[in-house]
Amino acid sequence: MSFSTQDSDEVLSEMNVTPLVDVMLVLLVVFIVTTPMMTNAIKINLPKTDAVATVQKKDPVVVSVDQDGKFYLAKTEVAPELLEKSLLDVKAQDPEVRVQLQADSGVNYGQVAKAMASIERSGITKISVMTAK
Template structure:
């Protein structure tokens, strides 16, 4: 019996891809078997309905600020100090009120922020800020 006494300290730099190929083949078989099962649909007869019109929505209250800084509610001028009071009255008439805020491009942002604060003080939570494209 002969034994080899060579000291072979070389590192094997090749990666063994056989386990990787085995795993990939198993996954491929699993996908091939399960895919036809996923495409089967159960035939059912659903009831037919007529088209229904959407529920009517009330027009929102429009708060506008022009280039001179004047406030308007639905094209009616209003003093900045009275904005929250007028909106509270509108909210009392319609608890589900929606407000759209429009401001001229040249308006100072501070005035827009004050108008938004007044809308918030009135207890209105549905606010849209309208911009031009």
């Protein structure tokens, strides 16, 4: 609010927004309180059934590349040229197989790329690359 020290006949018109803000805050509180009550308005008695067995998720197959560039399939050392064939055998047993690729941070990127290419050529589409936080 401004005050004028001069004698002038100008009218100072400013809108007082305090009542508007008060009304809006009251409406906001009303909506916050009433909204959860409106979501559960329909009461339904769900039927009871016998317990069903939970779906067992299989652990993913781990492909590792150590700091020396050696390949491992589930903690068993595998020659780089045999990795694809081994993964094909794993995929034949389980078509929905998932693979986790773990590589040492000091390993040459070419070795990691070879492992990824072998996984791709074996037809496995569910792959995750593991990293540390």
